[in-house]
Amino acid sequence: MMMMMNGEATEEAELFLNCTDMSVLERQRAHLNYHHHPGFFSNSSTVNGGEIDGFLASAGLDLPGIYGDTTVYSDARLSVSPGNVTTESGNFKKRKFDCVDTETKVCNEKKKMMINREVAVDEEEEEKSKITEQSSKSIMKMKNKTKKEQNSFSNDSSKVTKDSLRTDYIHVRARRGQATDSHSIAERARREKISERMKFLQDLVPGCDKITGKAGMLDEIINYVQSLQRQVEFLSMKLATVSPRLDFNIDDIFAKEVVSAPMTNLPNTVMPPHMMVNSGYPHDMVNSGYVHFNPMQQVVTSSDPLSCFNNGQSATMWDSDVQNLYSSLGV
Amino acid sequence: MERQIINKKKRVFSVEPNKIPPSEVFTRKYTSHLVPALKKLNMNKNSSQVNQLTVKHEVDMALALSAQEFAWSRFLLQKLSSSNNPTTATSSSSNGIRIQERSGKEGGGDEDGEIEEKLRELQKLLPGGEEMNVEEMLSEIGTYIKCLELQTIALKSMVQDTT
Numbered sequence: 001m002m003m004m005m006n007g008e009a010t011e012e013a014e015l016f017l018n019c020t021d022m023s024v025l026e027r028q029r030a031h032l033n034y035h036h037h038p039g040f041f042s043n044s045s046t047v048n049g050g051e052i053d054g055f056l057a058s059a060g061l062d063l064p065g066i067y068g069d070t071t072v073y074s075d076a077r078l079s080v081s082p083g084n085v086t087t088e089s090g091n092f093k094k095r096k097f098d099c100v101d102t103e104t105k106v107c108n109e110k111k112k113m114m115i116n117r118e119v120a121v122d123e124e125e126e127e128k129s130k131i132t133e134q135s136s137k138s139i140m141k142m143k144n145k146t147k148k149e150q151n152s153f154s155n156d157s158s159k160v161t162k163d164s165l166r167t168d169y170i171h172v173r174a175r176r177g178q179a180t181d182s183h184s185i186a187e188r189a190r191r192e193k194i195s196e197r198m199k200f201l202q203d204l205v206p207g208c209d210k211i212t213g214k215a216g217m218l219d220e221i222i223n224y225v226q227s228l229q230r231q232v233e234f235l236s237m238k239l240a241t242v243s244p245r246l247d248f249n250i251d252d253i254f255a256k257e258v259v260s261a262p263m264t265n266l267p268n269t270v271m272p273p274h275m276m277v278n279s280g281y282p283h284d285m286v287n288s289g290y291v292h293f294n295p296m297q298q299v300v301t302s303s304d305p306l307s308c309f310n311n312g313q314s315a316t317m318w319d320s321d322v323q324n325l326y327s328s329l330g331v
Numbered sequence: 332m333e334r335q336i337i338n339k340k341k342r343v344f345s346v347e348p349n350k351i352p353p354s355e356v357f358t359r360k361y362t363s364h365l366v367p368a369l370k371k372l373n374m375n376k377n378s379s380q381v382n383q384l385t386v387k388h389e390v391d392m393a394l395a396l397s398a399q400e401f402a403w404s405r406f407l408l409q410k411l412s413s414s415n416n417p418t419t420a421t422s423s424s425s426n427g428i429r430i431q432e433r434s435g436k437e438g439g440g441d442e443d444g445e446i447e448e449k450l451r452e453l454q455k456l457l458p459g460g461e462e463m464n465v466e467e468m469l470s471e472i473g474t475y476i477k478c479l480e481l482q483t484i485a486l487k488s489m490v491q492d493t494t
Contacts, residue, residue: 221472221476
């Protein structure tokens with residue numbers, strides 16, 4: 001096996017045996033060498049050829065196993081995207097973002113530790129960073145996340161220093177050409193979070209997918225929220241004028257709203273056209289709203305759903321209707 | 332009309348009968364809060380007209396009560412309970428302190444300032460938005476939008492029901 005390796009690999013094997021402070025890459029290679037003999041050779045060749053992707057991607061898969069971490073965790077974390085979160089309630093969203101927050105904090109703290117003491121690793125970093133400059137920044141970020149999650153899982157003290165070394169290393173590589181102090185890194189993490197949430201909002205607000213750029217999207221969102229609030233105001237006004245005359249039948253209300261919802265293009269259907277024009281709505285909204293308004297009026301519901309609602313089977317009955325509701329609202 | 336009834340009967344059984352989507356949960360909560368409140372209003376007022384502001388108050392109250400898992404509902408409840416005059420979420424005028432701090436750190440083109448402006452405006456729209464930092468606010472805005480949409484559906488159907 002030793003014969004098969006090239007000179008560099010031999011050095012690394014020695015390094016692995018001799019020094020505890022090692023660069024990430026060398027350690028990864030050594031580990032791979034240790035665990036996956038056939039695989040190592042091809043991996044090292046790709047590294048030497050300057051392509052990190054295949055190497056570190058496989059390393060990313062293997063390392064959790066090596067450190068005895070649960071792969072499930074990191075995979076799950078990686079795969080959670082704003083899209084997946086939409087169907088849950090607000091609590092779930094908070095939890096997901098909290099997790100990312102704590103991870104960033106952990107990494108930032110470790111980073112500060114590392115900045116204060118790091119000397120020996122610099123040479124190795126320089127060497128490796130030449131290779132890594134060729135790889136794209138997005139891949140680095142992905143690996144950042146992987147490493148961050150691995151950091152939060154490993155509690156062993158020796159592993160912690162190695163991990164923080166690794167964290168430090170990854171951070172430096174990713175931030176070539178930009179400031180590497182913890183301040184701007186935290187800032188960058190914050191901005192990433194913000195753009196993540198902006199993307200989620202983009203899915204939520206109708207008509208936002210065509211717009212690129214934060215400012216335009218924010219405009220759209222502001223307009224949308226304002227129009228929703230105005231609608232609510234108008235509806236409550238209407239309700240105020242209407243309510244004294246009639247008593248509310250809650251079952252009918254529920255039946256109607258669920259049945260009629262799939263047919264509506266929501267924000268446009270509420271006001272009668274003349275009211276909308278007066279309150280300054282754009283003209284095309286008024287017209288489209290009116291067109292949609294009619295079919296809704298023609299929907300007549302019977303009181304048959306009433307019994308189902310009372311029996312508690314309503315969940316099943318309304319399931320598909322509410323699914324339509326969901327989809328029509330773009331969630 | 333009959334076809335709809337027949338269609339509904341066909342769809343009685345679903346694969347996961349116990350799973351209720353959050354939108355439905357919210358809508359049910361909302362109507363169950365608002366309708367009794369309005370009935371009470373009607374009964375209390377008797378001959379005198381139902382005040383528009385009080386209806387708005389009840390509407391907002393029902394919204395806040397039905398969405399208690401979100402931060403903005405707490406702030407909305409506070410606002411409602413503190414003042415008898417119901418205010419909409421847009422009335423607050425205080426600045427977003429956290430946003431100002433961040434804008435100082437930004438690279439500082441016009442574009443960034445614009446975005447900060449807009450984020451500040453968005454914060455004003457959300458009840459309690461100014462007390463949150465930007466990331467929180469953005470996720471809360473998402474839930475707020477969702478709940479507003481559901482609220483409009485509910486109100487719409489109520490109005491329809493009574494006209």
